[in-house]
Amino acid sequence: MPKAQRDQYDYDLFVIGTGPGGEGAAMQVAKRGWRVGVAERYRLIGGGCTHWGTIPSKAFRYAITSTMRALSNPVMRELGVTISPTMEQLRRGTQAIVGRQVSMRRSFYDRNDVPIHRGQARFLDEHTVSIDNDKPVTAAHFVIATGSRPYRPANVDFTHPRIYDSDTILDMAEKPSSITVYGAGVIGTEYASMFRNLGIKINLVNTRSKLLEFLDDEITDALSYHLRDQGVIIRHNEAMDRIEGCDDGVVLHLKSGKVLKSDVFLWANGRQGNTDDFGLEHLPFEANRRGQIDVNEQFQTSLPHIYAVGDVIGIPSLASAAYTQGRAAGMHMLGHTSGNLRLNDIPAGIYTSPEISTVGSTERELTEQCVPYEVGQSQFRSLARAQITGDTVGMLKILFHRETKRVLGVHCFGANASEIIHIGQAIMNQPDQHNTVDYFIETTFNYPTMAEAYRVAALNGINRLF
Numbered sequence: 001m002p003k004a005q006r007d008q009y010d011y012d013l014f015v016i017g018t019g020p021g022g023e024g025a026a027m028q029v030a031k032r033g034w035r036v037g038v039a040e041r042y043r044l045i046g047g048g049c050t051h052w053g054t055i056p057s058k059a060f061r062y063a064i065t066s067t068m069r070a071l072s073n074p075v076m077r078e079l080g081v082t083i084s085p086t087m088e089q090l091r092r093g094t095q096a097i098v099g100r101q102v103s104m105r106r107s108f109y110d111r112n113d114v115p116i117h118r119g120q121a122r123f124l125d126e127h128t129v130s131i132d133n134d135k136p137v138t139a140a141h142f143v144i145a146t147g148s149r150p151y152r153p154a155n156v157d158f159t160h161p162r163i164y165d166s167d168t169i170l171d172m173a174e175k176p177s178s179i180t181v182y183g184a185g186v187i188g189t190e191y192a193s194m195f196r197n198l199g200i201k202i203n204l205v206n207t208r209s210k211l212l213e214f215l216d217d218e219i220t221d222a223l224s225y226h227l228r229d230q231g232v233i234i235r236h237n238e239a240m241d242r243i244e245g246c247d248d249g250v251v252l253h254l255k256s257g258k259v260l261k262s263d264v265f266l267w268a269n270g271r272q273g274n275t276d277d278f279g280l281e282h283l284p285f286e287a288n289r290r291g292q293i294d295v296n297e298q299f300q301t302s303l304p305h306i307y308a309v310g311d312v313i314g315i316p317s318l319a320s321a322a323y324t325q326g327r328a329a330g331m332h333m334l335g336h337t338s339g340n341l342r343l344n345d346i347p348a349g350i351y352t353s354p355e356i357s358t359v360g361s362t363e364r365e366l367t368e369q370c371v372p373y374e375v376g377q378s379q380f381r382s383l384a385r386a387q388i389t390g391d392t393v394g395m396l397k398i399l400f401h402r403e404t405k406r407v408l409g410v411h412c413f414g415a416n417a418s419e420i421i422h423i424g425q426a427i428m429n430q431p432d433q434h435n436t437v438d439y440f441i442e443t444t445f446n447y448p449t450m451a452e453a454y455r456v457a458a459l460n461g462i463n464r465l466f
């Protein structure tokens, strides 16, 4: 839209939501000199990512793993140190990190002269929103980055003091002795893993037949094995009949007739886009039954000047992807191509124990597509670095085309998998001839490192070729 046309509005771009999606869009556009404003209904900026999702859950996980690791140190054991951290102690570090994130992100808006309007934004028409029903704000473009929240079915009493969802679970006052996690998607599995590491008894109830079906089968099998080995009771193919909140616990009645009782119940089954009470009735498009908005490849809704990014458009529902999508929407409205943002190349990092990460195709997908591929594997237990640190549980697997040797997928579980994966991702994104498994064989890596797993896996795979 030409400047003269944009000038008739209060802003060139108005962004709704200050999570990674909104921040990515706002910063991309503000840095090019456009007049950008944002709306945020929560008292602090940063989005669900900073306050209820990624940051608190990962900081809490770090508090657990670092404490448990310290306690399992032979010296500590010899000294007879057997403390059990309280929820309050584990939460303390998390709150400090959230505070740091908020002030850092706040400075991005300040430095780029992006005013933050506090309150609930609602569309009044295609170019106007009201904030908390206050003075309307007009803009030439909008980015809807309102995120998502846990889906709450009407037959679950979330006011019961022992029934939680992922937005509230870290507020638990006391550490319970048992938790039933209903829903074994990424969030449910991560929390099951974290709480098990604290010594809490866990029932993980899966509505499907496998854990995290989108992962490579071997990785899923490894996750199931290790969770069970740690003592998590996993029940597949179950469906909730009803939940009974009692004074001394919560009873989950399953349609299969099973009854599970635990101190606390965590609902982790599905999410809902934040599009209610949003004035969508004043726009020519609707949200689906999950509250999500349809967009095209440029993240435009059916109105080309209104974009939507992040969790509100559905999968992959990751902070990492939301940020890139926000930037892509910003670039598009500025008239630039977002082709170099590699929007289809989103790795997954799953912070269970063991940690999981994956990028590219799985064996199942390649087999279905009849791609002639080969596999190279490296077990962490045979790496010097893993032996030194004790992180011997894990595996790296490279899938590559057996004729061109192009890397087609990398799948990893074990310590720091979500970092290690990026080496494979970088090679996969090189131009032809440079995106092959040969890179890992011909390149000298530091020793001892976990990255050495790439060399070991590549040699293992190449040796299968004939």
Ligand SMILES: Cc1cc2nc3c(=O)[nH]c(=O)nc-3n(C[C@H](O)[C@H](O)[C@H](O)COP(=O)(O)OP(=O)(O)OC[C@H]3O[C@@H](n4cnc5c(N)ncnc54)[C@H](O)[C@@H]3O)c2cc1C
Pocket (backbone or CB within 6 Å): 016, 017, 018, 019, 020, 021, 022, 039, 040, 041, 042, 046, 047, 048, 049, 050, 052, 053, 054, 055, 057, 058, 119, 120, 121, 122, 145, 146, 147, 148, 166, 187, 274, 277, 278, 309, 310, 311, 312, 317, 318, 319, 320, 321, 322, 349, 351
């Ligand atoms: C427990 C948990 C763990 C997770 N872990 C990871 C992880 O490890 N890695 C990862 O990549 N992703 C993770 N995610 C997902 C990640 O948090 C989301 O994908 C990400 O936050 C989505 O960003 P967003 O910008 O779309 O929305 P959000 O971060 O949810 O931000 C949306 C913002 O919009 C505001 N808002 C909504 N409606 C309005 C309105 N009408 N007016 C004004 N403001 C409004 C909200 O208050 C909120 O601040 C996790 C999620 C959960 C729940």
